Amino acid sequence: MQLPDGVAVTDVAARCRGAVLMLLESEDGSWGKQELAQWLTGPYRWPASFAKPREIGIPPSSRRMPIPVDRLEELLAETRNEVQAAFARVAESTDISFSYAAIHGGFIERCQDDQGTKGWVPVDRQGMRLSERAISLIAVDYLVRPGDYLGLISVCKECSRVSFDALCRVRQACHRHRVSQGRIAIVK
Numbered sequence: 001m002q003l004p005d006g007v008a009v010t011d012v013a014a015r016c017r018g019a020v021l022m023l024l025e026s027e028d029g030s031w032g033k034q035e036l037a038q039w040l041t042g043p044y045r046w047p048a049s050f051a052k053p054r055e056i057g058i059p060p061s062s063r064r065m066p067i068p069v070d071r072l073e074e075l076l077a078e079t080r081n082e083v084q085a086a087f088a089r090v091a092e093s094t095d096i097s098f099s100y101a102a103i104h105g106g107f108i109e110r111c112q113d114d115q116g117t118k119g120w121v122p123v124d125r126q127g128m129r130l131s132e133r134a135i136s137l138i139a140v141d142y143l144v145r146p147g148d149y150l151g152l153i154s155v156c157k158e159c160s161r162v163s164f165d166a167l168c169r170v171r172q173a174c175h176r177h178r179v180s181q182g183r184i185a186i187v188k
């Protein structure tokens with residue numbers, strides 16, 4: 001598919017990464033049904049809006065999700081675990097099987113921007129699990145910017161936060177814990 005004029009393949013990838021990192025922030029337990037709905041219709045919706053609609057009408061992600069409130073925290077936790085595991089595998093052993101899963105599952109689709117650059121977009125299909133939506137986002141980001149995943153990504157030893165930063169990777173720490181490590185080093 002052709003992206004609209006002015007929308008670059010790298011913009012889509014950046015928004016995919018932003019959306020998935022935001023989803024990981026739900027760890028503090030502050031997300032309810034409303035926050036998830038806002039995520040689906042906001043940060044997730046934009047990159048997922050370009051793939052050919054499978055049916056006419058309201059985008060599937062905007063439809064009311066049949067999730068009982070008592071299962072929401074479990075659903076978010078499962079999704080975070082799957083995403084964090086995929087990030088950890090790529091950081092530890094450059095295992096990018098999540099991208100094959102996304103391609104074979106039809107969670108992502110090829111695209112091209114007005115500069116002729118080829119990339120990928122996530123597909124917003126009815127009935128997709130939240131974790132499949134999240135994996136589609138990191139697969140798009142990885143396939144467009146593989147160097148970031150193979151050379152920059154790290155998972156913090158202290159808090160499991162994912163960073164795309166060379167210094168964080170050297171220290172195996174997020175920005176926050178890198179700074180605190182630095183302070184300890186100065187005190188010593």
Ligand SMILES: [Zn+2]
Nearest residue numbers: 156159174177
């Ligand atoms: Zn950390």
